[in-house]
Amino acid sequence: MQPGARIVVKNGRELILTLCELTGCGNMWRGIEVEEGGALAMKAYNYLADAQYAVYAHAAAPEPVPYIAVEGNTFAGNFVGIYMGGPGKVDAFIAGNGFYGAESLLPPFAGQSAAPQGLPEQNGYSLAGIYVDEARTPFSYPQNIFSGLASGIVLLNTSGIVSRSSFDGMNAHMDAYPDYSFAGCGLCRQSETGGMLAAVDNNFSNCDWGMANGGGALAAT
16 A cells, blocks of 8 residues: 555445455555445455554444444554544444554654544554544454554543453553553543443453543443
């Protein structure tokens, strides 16, 4: 993928990926962008690397994203693996994937900016595996692996169920993002609207924080 290139899934369209490898060419690429009313199915054994947002879903009202089904894939060396931003609704199931940081990301593409998403600018290393900002549908995240990232899963004003997942090495590159509130955190949720985080049978190692939950209920087993 050329620097800054993206794949766009339009309203009423569906993209299905199986056995695909998408990587950057010299610089970061933008990623796969699912617009309102679009749908994405990444069936298995896909490999996405070197993207600013490997998958970016617009969870916007009033037209929801019918579904994001991401199962059995590898995300490596992306600034953010999966980003979903609202406010709005998206039916998402994210299971059995691996999200891995890189020792150093490719250089940013010309004009690359994380300011519209309120995130820190890319500073050499992967920021997060999954980042969800104000999506009005509870998410299920079973059996995912997060390794070598500045943060694993971040949920803002979003409820979620995270089970049988592992979070390792979230402290490896946390110093690259000193002003990032979730640096070093495996599973983080922050909400001003209540809601709940359910965490079942997860493993945490080499994280500054394993779990952090503010502004809602927590059920951890």
